[in-house]
Amino acid sequence: xxxxxxxxxxAAIVVMWAxxxxxFFMLRAVPGDPLQAMLFDIGDPSAVAVLRHKYGxxxxxxxxxxxxxxNVAHGDFGASIYGSRVPVVVIIREALPRTMSLAMLAFxxxxxxxxxxxxxxxxxxxxxxxxGFTFAAFLGLSMPDFWLGIVLIIVFAVHLRWLPAIGxxxxxxxxxxxxxxxxxxxxxxxxxxxxxxxxxxRSSMLEVMNMDFITVARxxxxxxxxxxxxxxxxxxxxxxxxxxxxxxxxxxxxAVVVENVFAIKGLGxxxxxxxxxxxxxVVQGAILVVSAIFVATNLVVDVxxxxxxxxxxxx
Amino acid sequence: MAEPVPLSDLSALAxxxxxxxxxxxxxxxxxxxxxxxxxxxxxxxxxxxxxxYVSPANPDSMMFDMLSAPSWHHPFGTDDLGRDLLSRVxxxxxxxxxxxxxxxxxxxxxxxVMGVLAGxxxxxxxxxxxxxxxxxxxxxxxxxxVYLVAVFGAGLSNVIIAVALAFLDDFARLARSxxxxxxxxxxxxxxxxxxxxxxxxxxxxILPNSLxxxxxxxxxxxxxxxxxxxxLSFLGLGVKASTPTWGLILSDARSFISRAWWLGIFPxxxxxxxxxxxxxxxxxxxxxxDVRETAVAEKS
Numbered sequence: 001x002x003x004x005x006x007x008x009x010x011a012a013i014v015v016m017w018a019x020x021x022x023x024f025f026m027l028r029a030v031p032g033d034p035l036q037a038m039l040f041d042i043g044d045p046s047a048v049a050v051l052r053h054k055y056g057x058x059x060x061x062x063x064x065x066x067x068x069x070x071n072v073a074h075g076d077f078g079a080s081i082y083g084s085r086v087p088v089v090v091i092i093r094e095a096l097p098r099t100m101s102l103a104m105l106a107f108x109x110x111x112x113x114x115x116x117x118x119x120x121x122x123x124x125x126x127x128x129x130x131x132g133f134t135f136a137a138f139l140g141l142s143m144p145d146f147w148l149g150i151v152l153i154i155v156f157a158v159h160l161r162w163l164p165a166i167g168x169x170x171x172x173x174x175x176x177x178x179x180x181x182x183x184x185x186x187x188x189x190x191x192x193x194x195x196x197x198x199x200x201x202r203s204s205m206l207e208v209m210n211m212d213f214i215t216v217a218r219x220x221x222x223x224x225x226x227x228x229x230x231x232x233x234x235x236x237x238x239x240x241x242x243x244x245x246x247x248x249x250x251x252x253x254x255a256v257v258v259e260n261v262f263a264i265k266g267l268g269x270x271x272x273x274x275x276x277x278x279x280x281x282v283v284q285g286a287i288l289v290v291s292a293i294f295v296a297t298n299l300v301v302d303v304x305x306x307x308x309x310x311x312x313x314x315x
Numbered sequence: 316m317a318e319p320v321p322l323s324d325l326s327a328l329a330x331x332x333x334x335x336x337x338x339x340x341x342x343x344x345x346x347x348x349x350x351x352x353x354x355x356x357x358x359x360x361x362x363x364x365x366x367x368y369v370s371p372a373n374p375d376s377m378m379f380d381m382l383s384a385p386s387w388h389h390p391f392g393t394d395d396l397g398r399d400l401l402s403r404v405x406x407x408x409x410x411x412x413x414x415x416x417x418x419x420x421x422x423x424x425x426x427x428v429m430g431v432l433a434g435x436x437x438x439x440x441x442x443x444x445x446x447x448x449x450x451x452x453x454x455x456x457x458x459x460x461v462y463l464v465a466v467f468g469a470g471l472s473n474v475i476i477a478v479a480l481a482f483l484d485d486f487a488r489l490a491r492s493x494x495x496x497x498x499x500x501x502x503x504x505x506x507x508x509x510x511x512x513x514x515x516x517x518x519x520x521i522l523p524n525s526l527x528x529x530x531x532x533x534x535x536x537x538x539x540x541x542x543x544x545x546x547l548s549f550l551g552l553g554v555k556a557s558t559p560t561w562g563l564i565l566s567d568a569r570s571f572i573s574r575a576w577w578l579g580i581f582p583x584x585x586x587x588x589x590x591x592x593x594x595x596x597x598x599x600x601x602x603x604x605d606v607r608e609t610a611v612a613e614k615s
Contacts, residue, residue: 018450026466142591144542146549147565147583154576165572253455257546261569272550275465283465294454 008302012295019291020072023284024065072288078281080274088285091270096289098168099266102189102259103251105182110190110197110251117194118201122209122236123228133198140195145254149188149261156184166263185262189254193247200243204236211235238305245301249294256290342603352595359589363408370402374559382575392577394567400577403559404585410548410560411589414475415541419533421479422540426486427529431517433487434494444487451484457543464552471554478543482536489532493525527604534597538590545586561586 049058059067071078077088117137121130157165163184169177208214209232217231218224256268263269267290274282336344343349362369371390372378378397385392391400433444451459456478463477494517497503503520511520547553548562556563561582568578 015450015453022450023462023466138591138594139587142538142587142594144545144549144562144583144586144590146546147579147586150565150568150572150579150583153572154579158573158576249455249458253457256458256461257550260550271461271465272552275461276469276551278468287462287465290458291454294458298453 005303008299012299015295016288016292020069020284020288021065023287024068025061027280027284028061077285077288080282081279088281091282092267092285092289095265095267095270095286097170098264099252099255099259099268101171101178102182102186102255102264102266103248105179105186106190106193106251106254107248108190109183109186110194110247113190113194114197114201117198119205119228119233121198121202122205125206130202133202137195137199140191143191145188145192146257146261148191149185149258152184152188153261168262168264168266181262181264185255185258185264188258188261189251192254193251196243196247196250197240200240201236204239205232208232208236241301241304245297248297248301252290252293252297339603343599346599346602348595349599352592352599355588355592356596359408359592360412362405363412366405366409370399370405372399372402374398374402374406375557382571382578384575385577391581392575394564394575394578395571400564400581403564404561404582406559407561407564407582407585408589410471410554410558411541411544411586414471414478414544415537418475418478418540418544419482419536421475422482422536423486423529423533425479426483427490427522429483430487430490430492431494431521434491435498435513435517435521441491445491448484448487451481452488456481456485456539457546460543460547461550461552464547469552471558474544474547474553478540478547481543482540485532485536486529489528490525493528494521497521497524531597531600531604534593534600538593538597541586541590541593 068078075089077092079085079087080091117133121133124130153165156163164181165184167181169181171178214227214231217227222231255266256271259266259268260272267286270282271286271290273279274286343353375398378393378399380389380393381397382395383389383393383397389399389401391404394400394403429444429448433441433448454462459481460474460477463480464473467473467477498521503516506516506520544553545560545562545565548560549566550562551566553562554560564582565579568575568582572579
């Protein structure tokens, strides 16, 4: 187990390094010198030269790469080229809790929809309810999440005036303000995810329900609820965990867009604003952190496997 | 034990030839969702192609009734510049469908070439190609597309390149796994023994036999590519501000959301209906070609 974990962590670090390196060199390979773009708002050529020298931008690319890597390894992502040159680390430290809050709440909402829907669909296979859920899942997968966000704003913020349309309140302001700001964007992101999850739980449950041990549980005289929840659902959960990992990645991807609908200054908004402003240090930093979240999620899912199903022995 | 049938009577065993409906048609007529999906798709494609003839107004001509609600005259209402929303949504179909199809075709071409080369030759070529594909596989396609737009910059052609490259890994993986199974089949061995060249083996024997899962994957990918384009346009990373696209209209709608709900609803319905139809039709293709669900990537 320890060797396996160690291997996986090393592999994760290699992936991160590869992403960082690819992004670094691709940004520099594309026409439109990013170094120029970084300094375009400082008119005086001599000042540009001084700054170029100060930030090591007059050195060969591979030296810059080495320096940048060195700095990143020490937690220094550089500074935004806009405004008062806020360090990228500070921007990300502010944005990260927002994106994580959003993704977590979206996850909870998706589970709250998907688990009952999936179980009911499986237990009452081919009933009207099952067909209804199937169609709803198709709809959920076909709706762009950002559009669902707009629809939710129109309904709950503009017409009903129940919830705020945009913005964010940290959890330290209390649960209710935090929840009030996040429930709409989290629902927008979680819907597509819940559709995938519900389908997955349904097919996994159907497979398990046909197995011998379910017949045994029933013939022992267990009540049906207990058979479904304790025996079937637990075993049906195993394949669901894999798809949960993929889907959590989709949640993060959803957050990137939906944060921009609800004007939440999370990682996604930071990344997109950085791209639109051609603010390279911010873009690089945001990409690195977003990538780290994906890689970490994959790792956690693989490890979770062993806990849910002790039969899986990892090398 | 069954009695041996004399050779002359073998023809009697053959299924009598009747004018039968082909399988694809029979399946299509039974599968109501697929039929609806196909009809909607045909309408959408025809509408997009004939946009200048079917749209009630010029999508760019401004009138004085700004932000007017849906009415007989403007079935979808008008936007902040007094442009007819229905016309803009019809023209928007052109960009969405074009980007969806073009990106997936290029993605498939490139991905299949990479996957076939990796699977057929193996060795270091396989290692190099698959290392890259695995790297991309670790991230959702949409995020890859955003990363690539971050590198290339915004704009329609860059969005097409970015989305095409972002979907590459699905096709490369699929093509490679197909090659690995088919390569070992007897008929490939036979063709090789007859002296067929590598290129001939790949193009004439391996590729045609891996077409079915690739077509299913391509269909699924078109719907995801349309969603990706809409998302990128919505974020302001896509086409120029003047071009009517569904994502961009929705992006502009945000400023008028409290006064003009129709701007925020209809373009999104257009996206949803398009994607839903493609998904319905894709499901039918999956059944038709009997492609197992797991063979086709479920991630977007």
